[in-house]
Amino acid sequence: MSMISLDIIQTISLSVLVLLLGRSLVKKIHFLEKYSIPAPVVGGLIFALLALVLKQGNILEFEFDTTLQNVAMTMFFTSVGFSASFSVLKKGGIKVIIFLVAAVGLIILQNILGVSLAVLLGQNSLLGLATGSVPMTGGHGTAGAFGPLIAEAGVKGADTIAIAAATFGLVAGGLLGGPTANRLIRKYHLSPTKDPKNTVKNELIDETATTEEKRLIPGNFSTATFELLIAMGIGTIFSSIIQGWKITLPSYIGAMLAGAIIRNISDSTKKYDVPMTEIDILGGISLSLFLAMALMTLKLWELADLAIPMIVMLLGQVALAFLYTNFITFRMLGKDYDAAVLAAGHCGFGLGATPNGVANMEAVTANYGPSPTAFFVLPLVGAMFIDFCNSFIIVFFMNIL
Template sequence: MIEINQITTLFLSVALFLIGTAMVNRIGILNRFCIPAPVVGGLLFAIVALILKETGVVEVSLDTSLQSLFMIAFFTTVGLGASFKLIKLGGKLLVIYWLVCGFLALVQNVIGVSLSKLFGIHPLLGVMAGAVSMEGGHGGAAAYGQTVEALGIDSAVTIGLAAATLGLIFGSLTGGPVAKYLITKHDLKPSSDEMAQYVEKDERPVSERSFMIQVALITLSMAAGTYLGDLFTNLTGFVLPAYIGAMFVALIVRNLMDRFLPGTINMKEINLIGDVSLSIFLSMALMSIKLWEVAGLALPLFGIVLVQVIFIVLFAVFVLFRLMGRNYDAAVMVSGFLGHGLGATPNAMANMSAVVGKFGPSRQAFLIVPIVGAFLIDVFGAPIIITTINLFK
């Protein structure tokens, strides 16, 4: 047994992110499927650890105590990016898309729990293969997995991350072809009446003072959010993870700042902190998974994810496409919906970019999908997931 301390684990997570980045840039299939670099690097380490253990060479033990810190920091930056003026600009279609994503989270959990009973596994493992890892992606799987494991369910993080990886691949494989099918079947063309594109840009250079202000806002939201989570749990007996509390406190902080101290939030710096936090958090989560624990659940896991894929494709084609207007923009949004509904927002952006690169622009899709997929989705998704976890804990 080799025990790797906290600092060395942190170094390894950064190194594995850099290795993963190099691999994604050089290996076509990883780049095409938009597999995140920390997932590639972390999973590579997990595979090596599996080989070393199974061959009897050595077993590696990692101190991942810093993982929670980076996890909460990432979700806090998501909350700080949630400006109400973005929601207003998207109008009715954004609200419809948002509600549809909330409904999807509910159905994904129903599918996961129902099939877990069919396969004879714990319902919370079904939840981990539901909205947690489908709409939540690797970040959601690693975050909620820790909450589920704290309830005594072993391998929850491993199952969630495995499901998220499968979802990521299926989300990339289905998004473009389904949108192409809708576009060609209905002979759709880009709208001449384009919505003015809103992109939240911040051209201010990174400075020490401004950067420390963003750090102060992030840590303030993290601190208040963790107390809020503990208070809520103590008062209700309902588990509210600290990162969810931090995210909602950050949302309030963001919009108060926009109202009373405009210009204080620097999204360039916030996004930088969020990207770094997410990369380290995911690297640690992936590198620490014990692949030997998931072997016995491979068939149930694949079965649940496959049903999730079939449902979301049918739902996107026959429901979402109609609700969003049965036009070209709706078809492009379908490709994004499949991307983040099964994987992550970068998948959605990659899917839509491929579609518009072939058929023409869709400013409406590029406004609505990132806003909902990046942070609004958690407004519905988080309560649904937390409620489901508490129902079956």
């Protein structure tokens, strides 16, 4: 069998081609667009399937230099750290805090369920994390980061399983949200509130606005790049200190902490600016490149022996998300119309990604009426806090196990 070895430049170049292929297919195939399947996931999986066919046919095998994959991953999670503004959390009001607590509760239960099912099925307990909050609440970004770490800890194919579980979660979360909200709205006879307080403050809209809505300043991109790189450098020091305490953690945790510190010092002192729009854009680019490389280097042949346990664990996660959003999220948020819309959003958010949660809420409100509170609360928690919390909870579980 022939071997093709790609160096660092060839690998990153191929990942861009894979990403562009994914973008093209997402635009053309309605199913992929409807369920917000990320373009690098689409392109990367196609390449991984091609690599599987070539390897199984004893024709060709690829070898990659994935040095830049770790750099891109670290830059993305550093941008997540910069988004963790505690002043914004405080201004967001009680519902933001309640929803964050609810989301953290689901993260903990996802990992407890995943580990329990793994043990019951006679598998390594760490496999439960690869189908728990790593791919579910975490999505493809967290799956790509923690999957290899779980694999290094002794779970063969954990990186592939985590990515596959994240893809399953995106679809399942999109399918579950609508029925959840319909059930709650009809059972409790809910309707949109007329309360004028149910609006979002302008200053908070600005914090969570999409990059298309914000004015981009070219000079800010250099500032954003420099701040990200500084945080990444400081983060290596933080990580080495934490690892000295014999705590297992991914390499980006220190950088994420550094980003959060730099952001919150800026918020409190106003001594320097943190251009979040540009940081978010750079983080998004990094995430796309990281995912493209992570997906195209998957070893799908490692999934065969774990197919049945993985299916059982994933179905368990769907059942948990349904029960949790119906009986915990909905009740914690007040059992009103906004709570029902947020429960639908939490299905997509807790099984896939923030865009899935927003898409679920859009479908519900198109039928029943607006919910400004829901459309403020979920994106704020999803964009600024949940990845930060999830990473530390996963690290906690890994070190216990």
